[in-house]
Amino acid sequence: MSGWPPPVLDPHGPFSNTVTTLAWGLIALMTLIFIGVCAAMWVALYGSDGLRAKLGGERVVKWFGLIIPAGVLLLLLAWGLTLAAGMTTVKGDELRMRVSGNIYWWRVSYLDAAGKEMLADANELHIPVGRPVVVDMVSEDVIHSFWVPKLGGKMDMIPGRTNQLKLQADKAGVYGGQCAEFCGGAHALMGFVVVAHEPADWQRWLDSRLKPVTNTPLSVEALRGKQLFNEVGCAACHRVAGTQAQGLSGPDLTFVGSRRSLGAGILPNTRATLIGWIGDSQSIKPNNRMPAYRSLKADELNALAAYMESLK
Template sequence: MSQPTSSRSNLAEALSGWPPPVLDPHGPFSNTVTSLTWVLIALVTLIFALVCAALWVALYGSDTLRARLGGEGVVKWFGLVVPAGVLFLLLAWGLTLAAGLTTIQGDELRMRVSGNIYWWRVSYLDAAGKELHADANELHIPVGRPVVIDMVSEDVIHSFWVPKLGGKMDMIPGRTNRLKLQADRAGVYGGQCAEFCGGAHSLMGFVVVAHEPEDWQRWNAARLARQQPQPAPAAAPVDDEVLRGSRLFGEAGCAACHRIAGTSAQGLSGPDLTHIGSRQSLGAGILPNHRGTLIGWIGDSQSIKPNNRMPAYRSLQAAELHALAAYMESLK
């Protein structure tokens, strides 16, 4: 199965460049946000110019101009009536623009994203809201099809934001919010938590991979096939190092927190690792995913992402780290 062509395979690259991602929309819902942004920028610029002009008159204008500027009529109109009118019109227009950002039409792809300290639990849902398959820190969507995402939090307030594909939405414990995304072209898009949630907040990223519709159908069918009738592991151990890594996964206690479908590892407090070998990034969008970064993350994730909930495994020898990384890499 082909992957979307993109040189921006990790979060830092996906969010770099000019114009800023929020001003470079790649979908209809981000277009809405961008339109509102440009209007606000224009209004702020106009107000700034008017304030500068009023300041110049107050400092250097003639007595007549200064008297008019300080008159009761000017204060009433430009201090009360005009601002109130502009704000009312802006609110009405903004609500009209945003009306379609959460409305479900019935043909959308359904997903649920749960915010955790400091990673994202991703679930693909059927029309009734039942989970079909799960992932972590990475969303795969088809180009040209709207996606409705149910937003929940499992600990503190987070905020889900993919600047090029849509607006941002807070994830509040005990509440489900909803956001729509859509990509108009294939590629890899960076996302970020936009609400301070703790010490490693700035390192809580993710990626959205937009496939052409045919590629996404093949990707989704392959994922669904592994769930029926009994979830199967992404790949069986194929050599001695990978086999050793699979054994170490259980012996080191990794299975207590992580799930790998088709194995005895069914932990739910950490990211699902069933397909970690095929992910674009590692550590919730902060590292490219390959064997070297896997070794570093397993050995001492705290030095890479302080305050995350995975302990450092400094007691593991180099050969053991290599074996665990080889096993993780084989899970595709």
């Protein structure tokens, strides 16, 4: 999320455009106030005795110290609430998703019209271009904050509460997101991506994900990796649809081979990074909840990585 313009000033959807409009309004007001304060300071330091007397008079203090600031703040509050009202208003025809914040990753669920989970994933959201998406946001441990600067506003995830935020992309692309509330030592390494597809492409993507999953390894190495996956205890924490692995304390790995990143948006998804993450994720993201598997041999790590690559 680097470069110029900053993501928050480079909207790619109607809801992020609302945030950008509000930001520019605040910047303009701040600039006017700064100029006014500088002018008052100049008068206080270099102005004539008459000007200084007027600047410190009771009427000036009353109007510019109380009445005008209070009026501006009230108008700004009303404008901001009116402008942002549509960012959380649910009409009923939006795509529904649920994102759960965890230390330090994101559980992603695609919901049907009744709010029931129809597809599980992690650390990656896929949405159609031009269609609003309502994200139900919850936390499974501490307070997190969900933020995709180019597509929407920022909303906290609070344990025991469900907040809602709307996203929409005006063009296809991959958009970076980040946890924006300090949640622990590896907070800065808790990212994710949102992939916006053209509507027809998104529907094909969704249909392919909803098909029955077999997850049969295509090579001897990947088959060995599948055996190791169960032997070393990975299945206790991770779910892989179509297998006996149904753990829920870690990210769903059913489609991990097709993800663009690993470790919640911080690593490219390659064989080398898979091996590094499986072998010692603690050296990459300290204090995450996945133990290091330093006792595994190189060929075993390679086999596990091959199995992960086959999960598409």
